[in-house]
Amino acid sequence: xxxxxxxxxxxxxxxxxxxxxxxxxxxxxxxxxxxxxxxxxxxxxxxxxxxxxxxxxxxxxxxxxxxxxxxxxxxxxxxxxxxxxxxxxxxxxxxxxxxxxxxxxxxxxxxxxxxxxxxxxxxxxxxxxxxxxxxxxxxxxxxxxxxxxxxxxxxxxxxxxxxxxxxxxxxxxxxxxxxxxxxxxxxxxxxxxxxxxxxxxxxxxxxxxxxxxxxxxxxxxxxxxxxxxxxxxxxxxxxxxxxxxxxxxxxxxx
Amino acid sequence: xxxxxxxxxxxxxxxxxxxxxxxxxxxxxxxxxxxxxxxxxxxxxxxxxxxxxxxxxxxxxxxxxxxxxxxxxxxxxxxxxxxxxxxxxxxxxxxxxxxxxxxxxxxxxxxxxxxxxxxxxxxxxxxxxxxxxxxxxxxxxxxxxxxxxxxxxxxxxxxxxxxxxxxxxxxxxxxxxxxxxxxxxxxxxxxxxxxxxxxxxxxxxxxxxxxxxxxxxxxxxxxxxxxxxxxxxxxxxxxxxxxxxxxxxxxxxxxxxxxxxxxxxxxxxxxxxxxxxxxxxxxxxxxxxxxxxxxxxxxxxxxxxxxxxxxxxxxxxxxxxxxxxxxxx
Numbered sequence: 001x002x003x004x005x006x007x008x009x010x011x012x013x014x015x016x017x018x019x020x021x022x023x024x025x026x027x028x029x030x031x032x033x034x035x036x037x038x039x040x041x042x043x044x045x046x047x048x049x050x051x052x053x054x055x056x057x058x059x060x061x062x063x064x065x066x067x068x069x070x071x072x073x074x075x076x077x078x079x080x081x082x083x084x085x086x087x088x089x090x091x092x093x094x095x096x097x098x099x100x101x102x103x104x105x106x107x108x109x110x111x112x113x114x115x116x117x118x119x120x121x122x123x124x125x126x127x128x129x130x131x132x133x134x135x136x137x138x139x140x141x142x143x144x145x146x147x148x149x150x151x152x153x154x155x156x157x158x159x160x161x162x163x164x165x166x167x168x169x170x171x172x173x174x175x176x177x178x179x180x181x182x183x184x185x186x187x188x189x190x191x192x193x194x195x196x197x198x199x200x201x202x203x204x205x206x207x208x209x210x211x212x213x214x215x216x217x218x219x220x221x222x223x224x225x226x227x228x229x230x231x232x233x234x235x236x237x238x239x240x241x242x243x244x245x246x247x248x249x250x251x252x253x254x
Numbered sequence: 255x256x257x258x259x260x261x262x263x264x265x266x267x268x269x270x271x272x273x274x275x276x277x278x279x280x281x282x283x284x285x286x287x288x289x290x291x292x293x294x295x296x297x298x299x300x301x302x303x304x305x306x307x308x309x310x311x312x313x314x315x316x317x318x319x320x321x322x323x324x325x326x327x328x329x330x331x332x333x334x335x336x337x338x339x340x341x342x343x344x345x346x347x348x349x350x351x352x353x354x355x356x357x358x359x360x361x362x363x364x365x366x367x368x369x370x371x372x373x374x375x376x377x378x379x380x381x382x383x384x385x386x387x388x389x390x391x392x393x394x395x396x397x398x399x400x401x402x403x404x405x406x407x408x409x410x411x412x413x414x415x416x417x418x419x420x421x422x423x424x425x426x427x428x429x430x431x432x433x434x435x436x437x438x439x440x441x442x443x444x445x446x447x448x449x450x451x452x453x454x455x456x457x458x459x460x461x462x463x464x465x466x467x468x469x470x471x472x473x474x475x476x477x478x479x480x481x482x483x484x485x486x487x488x489x490x491x492x493x494x495x496x497x498x499x500x501x502x503x504x505x506x507x508x509x510x511x512x513x514x515x516x517x518x519x520x521x522x523x524x525x526x527x528x529x530x531x532x533x534x535x536x537x538x539x540x541x542x543x544x545x546x547x548x549x550x551x552x553x554x555x556x557x558x559x560x561x562x563x564x565x566x567x568x569x570x571x572x573x574x575x576x577x578x579x580x581x582x583x
């Protein structure tokens with residue numbers, strides 16, 4: 001058993017002349033809460049897309065535990081435990097919350113290709129989906145269509161879908177994007193409450209949330225990893241300050 | 255949702271699967287034509303066959319979001335397979351259906367590898383191309399298919415060596431209706447299975463499916479093959495009951511018509527294709543009686559009116575009406 005949950009070696013990616021990932025090296029040990037920060041356009045979401053297989057890197061390798069997963073298709077990475085959520089809700093609008101999560105559970109248990117038995121025969125799968133929704137405080141709305149849920153509830157459903165796949169490594173792309181401040185605290189409390197067996201990497205712009213919920217922070221700028229360290233080290237690093245001071249002048253960081 | 259409280263998570267699914275009174279009434283009503291309109295049984299059996307064809311399209315278009323303008327290819331392959339079997343001396347209808355379904359399913363399986371990779375406009379073009387390809391192939395292979403003159407010399411044996419096909423269409427209608435009902439039961443079960451849920455996931459958000467670990471292409475290949483088998487069975491029934499097959503069986507017109515029927519009736523509702531086929535074919539029968547030359551004018555008007563006024567088709571409109579009136583469907 002290795003001491004890395006997820007590792008990235010020499011990752012490069014460019015779209016034409018635009019370099020979005022440049023020699024990215026990341027090593028994430030199991031069970032740690034990582035934050036990935038950086039100004040807009042730093043390549044944070046691109047990095048998640050590369051790690052989950054939604055984009056193909058030009059060069060470099062990606063490891064999940066000891067396994068090289070660089071060429072695996074996205075769904076195979078999910079089956080091995082590398083799962084993501086999306087910055088913009090990417091849900092099933094006309095499925096109920098319970099149907100959506102049940103679908104994810106059925107896919108994980110590999111019964112989703114069964115077409116000759118009715119779904120009511122899969123009580124365990126449905127119950128498990130319901131339990132996941134309960135943990136994320138969505139049990140009371142589980143029979144509502146996804147499109148009818150409040151925005152914050154949809155953000156939680158994003159996480160519920162990811163949890164239904166039993167991730168070993170969970171990549172959260174701005175889980176609280178668009179959620180009011182007080183609700184985003186609750187949302188992060190739910191993330192903090194996840195099992196320590198799950199390694200978490202999240203992208204977040206709110207520094208207060210980052211410092212509260214992450215034990216390690218990676219700073220990306222211009223497709224490169226600027227530095228990695230504890231929240232304290234990051235907060236006191238002059239280079240990070242320079243990056244964010246540049247943003248302060250535009251008035252976007254509190 | 256129903257007004258009763260939901261006792262547990264699995265009850266949500268049970269509530270969907272439960273047979274509704276409207277469904278029971280629908281199937282009871284299909285028994286009426288021999289009593290009420292015995293002179294229209296030939297039309298009624300064609301409606302049942304077309305309804306089965308539309309049901310097969312609903313599985314891919316309505317439930318999985320896979321648009322096709324070439325679905326008649328599988329209908330046609332089924333029709334020619336059953337027709338040729340009979341011409342070559344095997345006119346037993348039930349085994350004919352199965353063999354025709356197998357042939358259409360085989361073509362569906364092979365083409366599904368291409369279909370699964372594309373969506374939207376590209377898919378419309380590809381399915382359209384496949385349909386045209388097959389139609390021209392059938393046309394040029396006139397030594398086999400009879401080409402433009404159609405396939406002649408089909409003779410269908412009595413069903414179970416007992417029920418011969420009569421001039422009035424009693425047997426044809428009973429046969430078509432029975433097959434429609436049996437396949438419908440299979441489709442209904444499929445829709446309410448874990449696989450049915452996965453199909454709706456593909457329709458709702460195909461891009462999200464890989465992110466929950468779903469082998470989406472494999473799912474699409476499965477449903478596309480199943481839909482092709484059902485279309486083939488429908489085609490075979492047309493060949494067996496009319497004892498002729500023309501190129502029209504796999505033509506673009508048939509592919510387009512079935513899309514129109516499904517949209518008229520309402521997509522993704524299981525009954526949409528059935529209702530759509532009935533409305534469309536009765537309308538065509540009536541309009542062409544009124545004016546044999548310009549009846550497509552009225553079909554066009556009907557289509558525009560339904561899509562503008564009832565975006566979810568006739569059944570979608572009825573469901574809305576039922577909700578407004580506070581009636582449980």
